[in-house]
Amino acid sequence: MSAPQSEDNGPCLLQVEGRLSPPQPQNKPSEEVSYTIDDWRPLVEPYQKASRWRSTWQLVSTLSLYASVWVMLFFAVQYSWWLAVPLIVLGAALLVRVFIIFHDTTHGSFYSSRVANDLVGGLTGMLAFTPYRHWRGEHSIHHGATGDLDRRGVGDVWTMTVVEYLASTRWTKFTYRISRNPFVLLLVAPAVLFLGLQRFSRKGAPDRERRSVRNTNIALFVMICVMGSIFGFVPYLILQTAIMLGGGAGGIWLFYLQHQYEDAYWEHTENWDYTVAGLKGSSFLRLPKVLQWFSGNIGFHHIHHLSPRIPNYHLERCHVANPMFSSVTPMTFWSSFRSLNLRLWDEASRKLVGWRHLRALR
Numbered sequence: 001m002s003a004p005q006s007e008d009n010g011p012c013l014l015q016v017e018g019r020l021s022p023p024q025p026q027n028k029p030s031e032e033v034s035y036t037i038d039d040w041r042p043l044v045e046p047y048q049k050a051s052r053w054r055s056t057w058q059l060v061s062t063l064s065l066y067a068s069v070w071v072m073l074f075f076a077v078q079y080s081w082w083l084a085v086p087l088i089v090l091g092a093a094l095l096v097r098v099f100i101i102f103h104d105t106t107h108g109s110f111y112s113s114r115v116a117n118d119l120v121g122g123l124t125g126m127l128a129f130t131p132y133r134h135w136r137g138e139h140s141i142h143h144g145a146t147g148d149l150d151r152r153g154v155g156d157v158w159t160m161t162v163v164e165y166l167a168s169t170r171w172t173k174f175t176y177r178i179s180r181n182p183f184v185l186l187l188v189a190p191a192v193l194f195l196g197l198q199r200f201s202r203k204g205a206p207d208r209e210r211r212s213v214r215n216t217n218i219a220l221f222v223m224i225c226v227m228g229s230i231f232g233f234v235p236y237l238i239l240q241t242a243i244m245l246g247g248g249a250g251g252i253w254l255f256y257l258q259h260q261y262e263d264a265y266w267e268h269t270e271n272w273d274y275t276v277a278g279l280k281g282s283s284f285l286r287l288p289k290v291l292q293w294f295s296g297n298i299g300f301h302h303i304h305h306l307s308p309r310i311p312n313y314h315l316e317r318c319h320v321a322n323p324m325f326s327s328v329t330p331m332t333f334w335s336s337f338r339s340l341n342l343r344l345w346d347e348a349s350r351k352l353v354g355w356r357h358l359r360a361l362r
Helices: 037-047 052-079 081-106 114-127 132-145 162-167 170-179 182-199 207-231 233-259 274-279 289-294 301-306 312-321 335-341 355-361
Strands: 014-016 019-021 344-346 351-353
Touching (some): 037 312, 052 233, 081 114, 081 132, 081 233, 081 289, 081 312, 114 132, 132 207, 162 344, 162 355, 170 182, 182 207, 182 233, 233 335
């Protein structure tokens, strides 16, 4: 089923002419979720309408807290940089929440007004060092293809199958291992993505998205000049980089967990199903309430992928109100760390597996 308009035993080694060959994929559709669009669409419709006062309160309160952190940082660094450390952590957590608001605007769900979404998206995107229209274009591709093995590569985490990995060159294997290393994923990737890659448009991007990148870069230059004149350029760059790296690490961690877990969903295009990709291929991450607040309810990602038009403040209500969604197995904060050991999609066992799986194959 295509997306609506706006989802044997372990692998074995096969003996072929005296040589070991990797397990061959079983190209069959997943049958674990039998729901259809007609089943869930009436359930999500009541929650798709944005609330102006909820959105405005969330925006004003979040930006006020984020601005307050910067005010306190200004005075803290006058006395001791150690006083700035907890404020940097708080600022990074608030930046994750700013990004969730930005994320909603790219879906047109934060406000019912397109103009309001564009204005808020441009502002929050600048604060998150992310061009609004360019990221919206990439993210829409992600939503229309998540879990599709034949449409990987835009707006997702680089994921290879076992067969692809075993057949790849040494250099590709090396770069893939580096990209899936937790240190690189959480410490290096935020700097590369938010401070580097987001400053350039992707190849083949429409002119509108290219202008978005250019305008965001200009706005960032102005913001850096203003804030640098207030804090001093070196102190400001240190503080801004620390907050960006902390917030970026939290954001990438959440994004990683949303589709990278053992029983995730991957299918080739002919068997891919939008509903299954939402309910089985997008996680339900149950976080402590304080982390749920900072992450803007994005842990209810299975709901979000079924209906991106639902604002973040309605996701939990939709989940709780419908047994069909509540039956999805949750991932807890502590169990989520197991996902870091998963590296490759094994089409034979239909699971994400780790490097130990390759050693077992050999």
